[in-house]
Amino acid sequence: MTHSSPRTTSRLSSYCDGLNRREMLSVGSLGGLGLAELLWMQESFAKAKGKPVRDINCIFLFALGGQPHQDMWDVKPDAPSEIRGDFNPISTKASGIQISEVLPGISTVTDKLAIMRSVTHVDSDHGRGYHVMMTGKRPGAGDFNGNQNNNHHPCLGSMVSRLGTPGELPPYISVPNFLNSGGPSFLGPSYGPFVIEADPAAPDFSVRDITLPTAISTNRNARRQAVLREINRFERQAETVGRSVRSLDTFYQKAAGLMTSKKAKEAFDIHRETDKTRAEYGMTSVGQCCLLSRRLVEAGCRFVAIENGHWDTHRKNTYSLKDLLCPSFDRAVPALLNDLEQRGMLDDTLVVISTEFGRTPQINQLAGRDHWPNVFSIAMAGGGVKGGQVIGASDRRAAGVADRPITPGDMTATVLNLMGIDPHQILHTPLGRPIPLVDDGRPITELT
Amino acid sequence: MLLDAISEVTGTPESFTGMPRGTRAIQLWDNRLPSYFLDTFGRSERQSPCECGSSTEPTMAQTLHLMNAPEIDAKITAAGSRVDGLIARKATPRQIVDELCLSALGRPPNDREVRAAEKLFAGSPPRQAAEDFLWALLNSYDFLFVH
Numbered sequence A: 001m002t003h004s005s006p007r008t009t010s011r012l013s014s015y016c017d018g019l020n021r022r023e024m025l026s027v028g029s030l031g032g033l034g035l036a037e038l039l040w041m042q043e044s045f046a047k048a049k050g051k052p053v054r055d056i057n058c059i060f061l062f063a064l065g066g067q068p069h070q071d072m073w074d075v076k077p078d079a080p081s082e083i084r085g086d087f088n089p090i091s092t093k094a095s096g097i098q099i100s101e102v103l104p105g106i107s108t109v110t111d112k113l114a115i116m117r118s119v120t121h122v123d124s125d126h127g128r129g130y131h132v133m134m135t136g137k138r139p140g141a142g143d144f145n146g147n148q149n150n151n152h153h154p155c156l157g158s159m160v161s162r163l164g165t166p167g168e169l170p171p172y173i174s175v176p177n178f179l180n181s182g183g184p185s186f187l188g189p190s191y192g193p194f195v196i197e198a199d200p201a202a203p204d205f206s207v208r209d210i211t212l213p214t215a216i217s218t219n220r221n222a223r224r225q226a227v228l229r230e231i232n233r234f235e236r237q238a239e240t241v242g243r244s245v246r247s248l249d250t251f252y253q254k255a256a257g258l259m260t261s262k263k264a265k266e267a268f269d270i271h272r273e274t275d276k277t278r279a280e281y282g283m284t285s286v287g288q289c290c291l292l293s294r295r296l297v298e299a300g301c302r303f304v305a306i307e308n309g310h311w312d313t314h315r316k317n318t319y320s321l322k323d324l325l326c327p328s329f330d331r332a333v334p335a336l337l338n339d340l341e342q343r344g345m346l347d348d349t350l351v352v353i354s355t356e357f358g359r360t361p362q363i364n365q366l367a368g369r370d371h372w373p374n375v376f377s378i379a380m381a382g383g384g385v386k387g388g389q390v391i392g393a394s395d396r397r398a399a400g401v402a403d404r405p406i407t408p409g410d411m412t413a414t415v416l417n418l419m420g421i422d423p424h425q426i427l428h429t430p431l432g433r434p435i436p437l438v439d440d441g442r443p444i445t446e447l448t
Numbered sequence B: 001m002l003l004d005a006i007s008e009v010t011g012t013p014e015s016f017t018g019m020p021r022g023t024r025a026i027q028l029w030d031n032r033l034p035s036y037f038l039d040t041f042g043r044s045e046r047q048s049p050c051e052c053g054s055s056t057e058p059t060m061a062q063t064l065h066l067m068n069a070p071e072i073d074a075k076i077t078a079a080g081s082r083v084d085g086l087i088a089r090k091a092t093p094r095q096i097v098d099e100l101c102l103s104a105l106g107r108p109p110n111d112r113e114v115r116a117a118e119k120l121f122a123g124s125p126p127r128q129a130a131e132d133f134l135w136a137l138l139n140s141y142d143f144l145f146v147h
Helices: A019-025 A028-032 A033-050 A126-135 A156-163 A220-234 A243-260 A262-268 A275-281 A285-298 A318-342 A409-417 B002-010 B038-043 B060-067 B070-077 B084-086 B093-105 B111-125 B126-138 B141-146
Strands: A057-064 A089-091 A099-101 A112-118 A173-176 A303-309 A349-355 A374-381 A389-391 A400-405 A426-428 A435-436
Touching: A019 A028, A033 B093, A057 A126, A057 A156, A057 A285, A057 A318, A089 A409, A112 A409, A126 A349, A126 A409, A126 B093, A156 A173, A156 A303, A156 A409, A156 B141, A220 A243, A220 B111, A220 B126, A243 A262, A243 B060, A262 A285, A275 A318, A285 A303, A285 A318, A303 B111, A318 A349, A349 A409, B002 B070, B002 B084, B002 B093, B002 B141, B060 B070, B070 B084, B070 B126, B084 B093, B084 B126, B093 B111, B093 B141, B126 B141
Parallel strands: A057 A303, A057 A349, A112 A389, A173 A303
Antiparallel strands: A089 A099, A112 A374, A349 A374, A426 A435
């Protein structure tokens, strides 16, 4: 054997042209990687290394429940009525791109959006769909629908938290609650989200516990922190200290940082926005979450995850979309994109609209649609994404992929790649087991 | 359990809606009573009889809550609290430190704790120093992980 083994830390390392079949198989997903894509990826990393790196931040809006792709992003006016549904397509700001009439607001910003209509996976269960879309990886066996963290693999936010350059704020924040698949998995609790457990649309919204109790002066707090450091300073050997204690250590530092950072406190204070701006986003949970996300990213947070729901329209699909779900969503998204653009932040802020899966082509007997991961749509904007385009296509019943399948792994690799993080690098679990960040997926090159 | 320990050490019992004052978290028969503390620190969902329903790994929100929450601060400073009682009986700094360590950590203070406390009592009025020392104990590794 004369060829060098491809077992390197990064799958992007250069490969010679002489891989034999077995080696080809042993590198898994790389076997399907075209040379042009490989070169493109290498070039983009070389570029990122060569010039001062511009930090791209991400606002990740997760539409929990499963958005009906055919009623929103991928309308099929020519399909039979039991498939088509009640919504007609409308023309949008981007010529040639039509979306559903239930999204008139978003139709004015399609020039900024890339809509991917051929996303596909095989997990038709909420918990598993959530996991695969937040992490790029299918979870192992087990029940994923409990109301708690279900990560078998780190989510995107935790990857960014671990590998991105930190700012003054926690690098990964989730709002208005913890996202069930938004956990750090083997990366450990230090890379979990800072969770804002409150709805920024509430009149008395504030972020809990980041300010000192009123009677405690800054000096007194400094004295307290000094005593705490003093009594915590026992002789610790790396092996004997559990990772809970180690992560608590980082939390002490971060908490002390947050409590004393004026910038952080101001970023969390949504009441500093004018009523006009707040109204533009809509005084709804998703609207104010989007506005708060912009404030957080502006102040140095790298990744904000928003949970918006509940899109699980098993019954009364038309009514749910038209009267309950789309109005707030359709106001928040264009407000966010326009605001980011006006502030000159859109090129540095990647906005992702994701969901567990799409919904069944056939409308069911409760006038709803059920879970359908076979094909569905997600959208991205900003952060270097070229707007005004549609990537991939579903078939004429919006039931299967007709062109350019996109996997959750592809999507995860894309987001990491855009944020300047090598998606194919390998991290190690505390026991030393090597795990690739994304083991099955490649960046969607058409996006940029 | 941690909430009960904090109530015990500060000498200020927790109030749960609809339950008599002094009810302990472990006595709650209904896991749906509202409590930010229990939500943040993880309570059992009571969906299965195993312990896996509540998370044992710490979070940033927990750290912040213990350090800054008005509720915790109120427990430390309330009238009738442990610190209040010590000050009322004019306990000496050393007696205060002994009792706080004994109640929080179940052992007498070690040298480092005594030195840290001496600095506090030298620089602030006794009540403030006692509150600050108790605050530090409640946020210490020893209290959170060993007890």
